[in-house]
Amino acid sequence: xxxxxxxxxxxxxxxxxxxxxxxxxxxxxxxxxxxxxxxxxxxxxxxxxxxxxxxxxxxxxxxxxxxxxxxxxxxxxxxxxxxxxxxxxxxxxxxxxxxxxxxxxxxxxxxxxxxxxxxxxxxxxxxxxxxxxxxxxxxxxxxxxxxxxxxxxxxxxxxxxxxxxxxxxxxxxxxxxxxxxxxxxxxxxxxxxxxxxxxxxxx
Amino acid sequence: xxxxxxxxxxxxxxxxxxxxxxxxxxxxxxxxxxxxxxxxxxxxxxxxxxxxxxxxxxxxxxxxxxxxxxxxxxxxxxxxxxxxxxxxxxxxxxxxxxxxxxxxxxxxxxxxxxxxxxxxxxxxxxxxxxxxxxxxxxxxxxxxxxxxxxxxxxxxxxxxxxxxxxxxxxxxxxxxxxxxxxxxxxxxxxxxxxxxxxxxxxxxxxxxxxxxxxxxxxxxxxx
Numbered sequence: 546x547x548x549x550x551x552x553x554x555x556x557x558x559x560x561x562x563x564x565x566x567x568x569x570x571x572x573x574x575x576x577x578x579x580x581x582x583x584x585x586x587x588x589x590x591x592x593x594x595x596x597x598x599x600x601x602x603x604x605x606x607x608x609x610x611x612x613x614x615x616x617x618x619x620x621x622x623x624x625x626x627x628x629x630x631x632x633x634x635x636x637x638x639x640x641x642x643x644x645x646x647x648x649x650x651x652x653x654x655x656x657x658x659x660x661x662x663x664x665x666x667x668x669x670x671x672x673x674x675x676x677x678x679x680x681x682x683x684x685x686x687x688x689x690x691x692x693x694x695x696x697x698x699x700x701x702x703x704x705x706x707x708x709x710x711x712x713x714x715x716x717x718x719x720x721x722x723x724x725x726x727x728x729x730x731x732x733x734x735x736x737x738x739x740x741x742x743x744x745x746x747x748x
Numbered sequence: 749x750x751x752x753x754x755x756x757x758x759x760x761x762x763x764x765x766x767x768x769x770x771x772x773x774x775x776x777x778x779x780x781x782x783x784x785x786x787x788x789x790x791x792x793x794x795x796x797x798x799x800x801x802x803x804x805x806x807x808x809x810x811x812x813x814x815x816x817x818x819x820x821x822x823x824x825x826x827x828x829x830x831x832x833x834x835x836x837x838x839x840x841x842x843x844x845x846x847x848x849x850x851x852x853x854x855x856x857x858x859x860x861x862x863x864x865x866x867x868x869x870x871x872x873x874x875x876x877x878x879x880x881x882x883x884x885x886x887x888x889x890x891x892x893x894x895x896x897x898x899x900x901x902x903x904x905x906x907x908x909x910x911x912x913x914x915x916x917x918x919x920x921x922x923x924x925x926x927x928x929x930x931x932x933x934x935x936x937x938x939x940x941x942x943x944x945x946x947x948x949x950x951x952x953x954x955x956x957x958x959x960x961x962x963x964x965x966x967x968x969x970x971x
Contacts, residue, residue: 594830594834595833595834596830596833596834613836614836616833617834617836619834621830621831623827623830624827625825625826625827625830626826626827627826627827627828627830627831628828629759629763629828631762631763631766631767632759632762632763632766636759636762639755640755640759641831643755644755644756644831644832644835645831645835
């Protein structure tokens with residue numbers, strides 16, 4: 546499987562963030578997107594997830610199910626954790642599973658993998674920022690999807706959480722998965738391709 | 749797909765009950781509108797009974813506009829909308845499921861409260877039954893038309909009043925036929941069936957068109 550982007554352009558609010566951007570990510574590879582604030586890293590991820598229409602260019606997941614759009618083959622963990630404070634931790638994850646499709650880990654196992662097993666019955670409103678992030682990342686495990694789109698996944702995570710994230714990422718990639726990660730922090734991942742977005746184009 | 753839609757519906761209903769501010773507030777507002785009418789009109793029971801169906805319908809209409817703006821805005825603010833958009837399920841179906849959940853938590857309580865509030869206005873049993881029946885059939889139309897406004901207001905932080913103002917004109921036909929059917933049930937020469945069927949038709953049409961228009965608006969404003 547291969548994620549291909551050709552000649553991508555993104556315009557937000559009348560301002561061109563980048564143009565003529567192209568790359569290919571192969572199975573087992575992670576693409577790290579770096580660049581200064583406002584360079585368009587988050588926009589690129591939203592573009593890949595199909596949450597924003599590109600101003601120009603083409604995005605495709607080759608050798609996959611042709612009926613499936615890139616977005617529906619992807620997990621998207623953005624700045625917002627997509628959690629409902631009024632639901633418990635387990636209910637939040639259960640809802641994500643019903644929505645994204647089962648087939649991965651059970652809820653308890655996914656929570657345990659992120660170190661949240663003791664919080665399953667707590668309301669998500671009570672979680673700290675790092676725990677919210679861990680819960681958002683637990684979505685990656687409950688429903689198997691080949692492409693992970695992560696926007697600053699290590700934000701608010703402690704050292705243990707970052708290690709867990711690196712381990713889960715390594716497992717995902719060694720299983721033939723793909724990932725596109727926008728980050729400032731150095732992640733301990735092998736087989737990395739990097740693109741650097743500059744303000745107003747590729748640096 | 750059905751399981752996912754059921755999950756959306758169940759989540760929205762659960763959230764409405766846990767967070768509060770949905771159906772309960774709507775019914776209290778409905779009660780407030782209905783109780784102030786006798787103060788404004790004066791102690792003229794026959795007059796109040798005659799305008800009773802109209803008062804019930806106006807109260808239910810205004811109450812159903814409350815909380816409309818939160819249908820999509822809450823999901824937009826916490827990022828859940830992104831999650832809903834990367835599923836293989838069409839956005840139209842998700843919007844419809846959210847509309848059904850909104851009707852269960854805000855529309856249905858109004859229908860249940862209507863006969864009790866009708867008693868306050870001194871409506872006859874026949875008018876009570878007719879008003880409740882028309883509200884049962886008509887409130888889904890209010891909710892699904894409201895979906896369009898909710899989607900248009902998604903990116904506005906204080907869109908509540910704007911959504912209500914946008915949607916109110918669209919609901920006028922439902923109000924006209926709702927009151928007409930109820931009045932027809934108590935005054936003999938007019939048929940009840942015709943306006944009642946028209947409300948049912950409006951409800952069915954808005955059930956189809958509302959989610960489609962809402963999904964189109966969400967796609968445009970998603971930025």
